[in-house]
Every structure is written in structure tokens, then in C-alpha cells.
Amino acid sequence: MSFRFSEPSILRIEQLSIVARRDCGEEVTLLDDINLELRPGEVLGLIGESGAGKSTLGLTALGYVRPGCHIAGGHVFFDGMDLFALSLEQRQKLRGRRIAYYAQSATAAFNPSRPIIDQVCDVPVRHGLCSRQEARRRAIALFRSIDLPSPNTFGDRYPHEVSGGQLQRAMAAMTMAGEPDILVLDEPTTALDVTTQVEVLETLRQLIRERGTAALHITHDLSVVAQTADRIMVMRKGRVEETGAAEKILLAPQTPYTRELVSVQMRPHMTPTGPPRADNMTLAVNDLSVNYGHMRVLDDVSLSIAPGETLVVVGESGSGKSTLAKSIVGQLAPTAGSIRLCNEPLAHFALRRSRDELRRIQMVHQIPDTALNPQQKIRDILARPLSFYFGTTHQQACLQVMQLLERVHLPTDCADRLPTQLSGGQKQRVCIARALAAQPDLLICDEVTAALDPIVAAHTLELLREVQRETGIAILFITHDIDAARRLGDRVVVMQKGKAVDSGPIAEVFDSNTRHPYTSKLLESVPQMRSDWLDTLIAKRRGQPSSSVDGAALEL
């Protein structure tokens, strides 16, 4: 039994340590000696890379520790109560009602076989806040206040019947329905397109401000957290790196790690326009169209890449950019159009292309974990293209493997390791090395930094630039990340719903005033590390005639 005494902070974490135990008995420290204070109505941003422990920390605010983990020391006080000293029932009474959790993925958080409104009304009804009809009424009012379409009947839909952005905002309603004191936002916008992200951020901020809820905003994106947080705490490998007021962290970070984190996420300078375009294009794509059944996924797309140049293809999900990569590489057959490599036409299917043609186009995939055979050593992975394309003997190959590893700045003892023993960033470098081993003319990078942490992603981009300078290969870089595009690209193509809506040198497309309206919308949706960025954007949009408030128009 713990009695409550009034405190200035609504959440106080003291010297918290959490340890995970695996089946074999091995122990891993997830959190080490964490101290945190949250005042009523305050928003604290928790910043860190993956593995920093931010999610684990966020869950402790609900008195929850994932199975297999346990508390090795410290306390979590909510409104004066020691959460982990309470019984399970007492904690269950607090969850959802006084402390609520907002998950990263709404599709994962909603039960697919229950209507949305039932799930929104769960918490208020179970905790006796109000009757079922009253809860329904309030939920509909909430839907209306956050501009969901047809609020009266929206909740009767099942989760799979509404779009991703709408579901994410419905989850905001579900979390707020219990009128909690604290909201734990666990990577709320990480999986969303930038345009949808704006809407969801706006919804969250509006709800938090209206009710004066305190919040823990967990994310790895400094620009996003700048929009909501009063204070920021930087975490690294289970420890606190730095804490302070939001402005202070963003403008004057103290520790070297935080400084690197900030500098990597700032608006980058653009690379100066590359060499003047030669006549013989490495890659020329003309009027390419691809259909999936009746649906046109790519519509009359044309582009070209000169040797030594980087063309960035930018688009959100459903824009067709991955389909473009697959067609160029021969995985998908286009319905119309042609692809030429150094002026020679390429067969549509990879099966029909010659070995040399296949060699000259290499692709690096998004997720390095699945792009490497977990049973093969790095040496074998890198030696295979050498022996396959050039017939190098085993001895020669070993030497060249070492050179390749040096080229991508990996220690040479990696050669004897298995992919599972490398980090994400290292694995991606191996994938790049494997592509380079074939000495291609064109390197296609399909969202290669999307699955990496910001610092590692920045280093990977630098590596690509370096490689291009050394070898003069052409790069087709596909991404949704505008900042990455700015860092790497000479020219850019903007795609929307299968069409190329804008293209040209990057300086022209991104910074001049003659832009396609979609490009404008895309560019202005990229968060900047200024805390007033979201306010300015919303004010600007409200002044304009209504562009679609809900990201549905931009998703298939």
C-alpha cells in the first residue's frame, strides 16, 4: 500500500535499470540508471537511435515491462505511486485511463475483427468513466474535432476499411478517450509518409494542448520532436546522454554524440551541379509503363542518367518508385516502353539478358538483413560475383575481397564473419561492396538508408558519394527522404501515383519557384528543426483553399 502525496512532477523515474534474460540464461542490459522527470502538461521528447532503450523506457511509464525482461533496480513514480510496487490489478486500473500508450503502427494496434468505435470506447467504459452511449457520443465528437471523414459513421468501420493515415488519427482518439494524464507516444509518425505525418502530428498536438496532457514523445527524428517537445532527453545504449530544454538541445548540444545527431539531421547543403551532361547516357528509360492487373502502377515514365551522375527518384509510398527499380533491373516486365543501357536496348526480363548486361546494373536493397544469406561468410558473399562474372580464382578473389572491404571502410576481419555478427550499417556496406565487386556501370539504390539510424545513414550516403567520385559509376537513388536527396543528388525526378511529375537539376526542382504543386507540398511537409515549423505550415495551409486534409489522396 502506497499513499499518495502531492508532487510537482506527474512522472518521476529514479535510477531505473532493466535487464532482459534470454532462454540460455544470458543477460542483456536494456536500461542503465535512468533518471527522468515529467511535469503535468509538459512534453518530453525521448531521442535516440534503435537499441537506445527509449521504447522500453516509455513502456515503464505504464508499469509494463516486456516478457523476458525485469527491473534490476530503481523506481517509477506516477503521481506519487510506485508503479512497480502496485499489484497487477492496480496497474491495470491506471493503464489507458491515467496513462495511455500510442503505438507506432495503428494497423498492429487495432483488433481487425472489432469495429473502430468499440475499441475507442473500451477504456472509458471499462474504467467506469461514463456509460456506453455517452462514450460513443464523445468518441464521435472526438472524430469530428480531428476532421475524420463522416464522423458519425466512421467508427462503425473495421480497421482494414479505412486508410492508414485515418487509422493513425483514430488511434489518437482511442488514446485520448480515457482522458489520461500522461500520453506515451512511441514513434507515432515513423512509419508514415511525410505528408500524412503532418496531419497526424497536428492532430496529436491539438489534442495534447486542448487537454493539457503530459507526454513522452519517443522518436529518432529531431525535426519531428522539435514540433511538440518542451524538453528533450537524448538516450544512447540504455543511458541518458543529455537532457535539456528543446531549443537548447537543438541549437547548442553539449555532448559529441548529440552534436553529431543534430548536425546529421540539419538541412544539408546541396551538392553543386555535377559535370555537364554527356551525350551517351548510361541509362535511358523511355515511356515506361507497368500494370498490375488492371491497375497502372507506372505511367509513361522517362528518365536518363549520365555517367558519373546521381539521379534521385523521390516519392511517397504508392508512387511507383520501387516498381521503377524492379523494371529497370529486370524483375518485372513493363507493359510498354524501353530501357537502354549505354544505348543498347535491354530485354525486359532478367532471364533474357546476357550475363554481362546483368553485371553492369547492380542493385542494393533496403533491408540489409534479408539481402545477405545468413549462412554464408562475408568472404564468400563478396567472392561470388568475382568468380561468377570474371572467373577469378580463389586466391585472387581473397585478395580482391580485402580490397573491397577497405574500399567500403570495413575492418578486414569481417571477411570471416557471418552477416548476423555485423551491425545494420556494416551489413549495408557489405551489400554495397558486393555490388561494386561486379564493376557495374549503374548502381541502383532502393531506399538503402531507410532502415538505418540517422548517423549511420549519413555515413552510408557519404560512402556512396566517395565511391562515385572514385569509380565514376552512375547512381539511381530511390528514396522518400528529401534531405537524403539533397545530399546525394545531381538531378531529381519526383513521382506521384506512377507518374513523373517533376524532373531536372536538383537546385531547379527543389529551390526555384517553378514547381509542380505536388513537389511543393512534398517539400513543405518535410519537418525542419525549428519548433515553429508546424505552426507556420498549418497557418499557411488554413489560409489556402482546402487541399486534402487527410493523406488519403496521396496513398493508393
Next chain:
Amino acid sequence: MIIANQYVPTRALAGMGITIFIILAVAFGPLFMSHGPNEIVGDTWDAPSLFYPLGLDNLGRDMLARLLDGGRATIGLALAITAISFLIGVSSGIAAAVAGGWLDAVLSRSVDLLMSLPQLVLALIILTALGTSIPVLIGTIAILESTRVFRITRSVATGVAALDFVQVARLRGEGLWWIIRREVLVNSLPPIIAEFGLRFCFAFQFIAALSFLGLGIRPPNADWGSMVRDNAQAITYGVMAPLIPAIAIALLTIGVNLIADWLISRNSPAVGEEQ
């Protein structure tokens, strides 16, 4: 317990112990027998004694000798059947997963059809028609079993074939055989090996059941299923004779099942409960 850097739970160890013991006994036991399994050495259902620790069967033959000899027959048959069914099932499953297209469609539909009919009934019908010689037994059961092996192999291999590193190999221009061997097979093995244990148990029990019904291995050769059948009458006199081969069948099945269960649970993590 930790063996070779792997954590092995006690029940898996128990399973391994039982299985190894039985296999060793059956493989080498008959070498130490002074009399053959078909020799008559006493009266019907004599009680266990020093020379004949498990007593005698319905014709006065030594139960222990028959048990060891019959074990060779039953286990040997079951192993042969499982091996053949895996040969057929794994190769067709992986081919279907990697090649896709019409090969996959044809194989999958045929397997679906075969699997929609009850195995024991089909086996009985075919055995009626073709007789119960050893090759027919092995062939029939192996083909019926291979359908299940095909299904699980295809499902695992499809999952692996969808991963990016297989795409990378395809786009490099690697041949089908190379892809199957180096990329897909290697990564599909763990669940397939676990399934081998389960299929062996099934084949083993199936053979025993068929023999028990009088349709398996012909007398006077010993085999655990027909031993149960031969001695069934004893139970009405309170003699345990038919229980002995039945218990042997149960023990081996439990042993292999424990191992297979552990292998399967290694591939899928357990869901915990909050404390």
C-alpha cells in the same frame, strides 16, 4: 543444460536418451542373443524368467528376442519410408517454391487432391489391390507421406525464396540449381529436420497399425505391430504379453516427439505472460 553453445531443455535430453537407447538396443541387441527370434523355447505365455526377461509369446518364442528383431524391421521400414518420402517431398517442394509457375500449380493441386482423402483408407484400398509385399508397403506409404512433406517444404522454401538475397542471386544470373542448393536449401533446413522426426513417428505408428490389422509384415517375421496382434488374446487371461511391444512403440514415439517438439519450439519464440 548447455551443449555446444546451445541451450537444451531437459525434456529434449530425455527424448534423445530414450531414442538413442532404443536404436542402439535394436541395432546391436540381436547380436548378443543366443537364440533366434523364431525359435520355440517354451510354453505359450510363460512368465518372465532369468533367461527370458520378458517372458514368452503365444507360440512359446522369446519376447525379448522377437522385440529386438521386430524393432529392426519396424524401425527400418519406418526409416526407409520417411527417407523416401522426404526425398520426393523436399525436392518437389523446393522445386515448386523456386520455379513457381505451372510446375508449382500442377504439383500443388495434385498434392491437395491426395491430401483431401484419408490416408489410412487409401492405403487399405491400394494394399487390397496390390498386396502387402514390402516394396508396395514402402512405396504406398512413402508417396502418401510425401504430400505432407511437400506442403511444409514448399511453405518454408517459398518464405526463403521471397527474401532479398535470393533475388540478388537470381538477378546475378545464377542458375536454378545453384539457387536451390546454396541459397534456399541451406536456409530451409531447420524446420525440415524437425518435420523429419514427426514424419518418422507417423510412419512408424502407421506401419505398426497396418501390421496390427494384419496387413503389414508377413509372419513369421517379427514386427511390433503384428506382435501385438498375435498376443492379443493374452489380455483376457491377465497376461501382459501384447502390452510389451505396444509400450516399445510408445516409448520410441515419445522419444522422437520430444526431440522434434524442441526443434520446432526453437524456430518459434514462446509468448510470455506478465508477472
Next chain:
Amino acid sequence: MKKTRSDEAPLPPACHSTNKPFENGKKPRAHSQLLSLLGRRFCLGLLTLLALSAVVFASTQILPGDVASAVLGRDATEEALRAFRQTLGLDQPALLRYFSWLSNALHGDFGLSLANGAPIIDQIRFRLENTLLLAAVAAIISIPLAVILGIVSAIKSQGRVGSFLNISALAAISIPEFLFGYLLILVFSTQLGWFSAISMVLPGMDLTQRLSVVILPAFTLAPMVWAYTMRMTRTAVLSVMSQPYIEMAILKGEPRSSIVLRQALPNAMAPLISVVALNLAYLIVGVIVVETIFVYPGIGQYMVDAVGKRDIPTVQACGLIFGATYVLINLLADLLVIITNPRLRGALK
């Protein structure tokens, strides 16, 4: 919660019609989709039955050598052989024989037994009733209990209760039916004398007598069915429990029992139906061995006898009946699974 850093929006691209965002006219689409799925599965079921009949027929025609001499023996005269072939209609082309056999069967005429020349349908009528009684009793004593225990062992998967249930199920699967059967006979018949070892069913027996005869065989059949059902239920419920929305329910403060009942079970309905159907189908086939142990006059024992005597028409008839029951149970299960699919549930409102 799963942390994906991909840029894809949470929903897959809308190639599937039920994933279309909120719009009017959605109900008719799901409704017609439901009907078409049901219709397709039903047609597939009919096709399977047809194929089954073909397989049953064909496999008895693949005898090496000649049926007549195989049955009548080497010493039979040419006349006898010819007469035999005529009665069986073996002089006609196979396809014709197949269709006539099938149409007769559908009218309930399975021909005459080769063993005693009597119409097969008479025996089948009598024995089918017995087999169904046995199967029903075995199902009642095993399946409901197994499903409940399976759910319990999924909830308490880490504790001692869960482990105990898991191990006992494993043991029950491993133990062959005849071990159970003879153990039960040893205890309840030989030692205690409560039931007879041989389950004779005579016409004119009333229900209690019938039940007393069926009890031991039912309890022999039950453990395997119980064990398989329990394990499969456990797996199905566990896989539903590992879904991310279950963790979300925990974080909303829902007590575990409520989560299992209100969130997990409705989504586990479909796999559970499959589990029960699979085991019912197993039951149908399992009677074959059990009836032999107890010499219980059911279709299983009839078939085994016929196989031993190479009585082909009887084997065909029994094979057809067993196979058809098996296919029908699976068909029913698949239809139920389609109906309980939450994505199509909107169509039923």
C-alpha cells in the same frame, strides 16, 4: 510494438477490394465476395468427391493379373471365371463400369459382397449406425474438454499447468491406440469385469446396452483425439495471443482473462474450427483400428475384414463412405472458416 523503419504506409497497396478506404457501396462488394468464396469452395468440394470416387474405383482396378483368377483361385474352370467376370461386369470398359458403379452407389446399391454374396448395403446400414455412435461418443468425451484445456494451456503457457498439459498431450499422441485399448481391457474387463472385452452389438439392444458396449472403444479412441485437439488449439490460441493488438490491449489495462475471451478467441475462431474439423476427420479414420481391437461391428472392422479377404466391392463401398465423410467434414469446416472471417463479417450485418 514492432518498429519498422520502412517508408511504406501501414496498409498494403489496395489491390484487394476490401481494403478500399471508406466509401459508400462497400457492403454489396463484400457480400458478393462472400458468396463467391463460398460457392467456389463448395464446387471444389463436389469435385473432390468426384475425384475421390474415381480414385477409389481406379485403385481397385489396378490389380496385377486378373481379378477373377485372383479370387477364385488357380483351379477355377474357364466357365467359372467367365461367369464371375460377367457378374462383376468386368467384360465392360472401365469407364462404363465406373459410371454404373457410381450411379448405383448414389442410389444406395453397392452390389454384392464377394465373401458371402449378400447385398453390401444391408451390412453397411447396420454397421454405419454403430460406427457413428462410437464416433459421436468419442467426440463428445474428448473434443470439448480438449478445446478448453488447449485454451487454458495457451494462457498459462509458461507455468507448471501449461507444461504439464503439454507433456501429457505429447504422451497421449505417442501412445498407439492398441496400447490404450489393451490396457483398458486389462483393467476394466479382465480385472474388474465391468465391461466385456469384445463389444458385441446385437439387434434389439436398447440405448444403455449399446452405450455400455461402446464405452471402452470410445475411451480408447479419445486420448489421441484429445491430445491432437489440445495441442492444435494451444498453437492456434498462442499464435493469436502473439499478435501486436493483444499487447495494445494489455497496455489499455484489460485483464488477461478478458483479453483472451473478448479479443483473442473471436480471432481464433477460424483456426479452431479447422482444428475441430481436422480431428473429427481423424476420428472417422481412427475407428478402423479401434473397432478391430474390440471386434466392434462397425464399418471400420467391416473394411479391414474385406481387405483381408480381398472382397473388392466391399472395400470400394467402405472406401467411398469413409472418404466421402472425410471430404464432407473438411468442406463444412472450410465453409465455416470463410463465414467467420472478420474481413467479410461486414457483409453479414
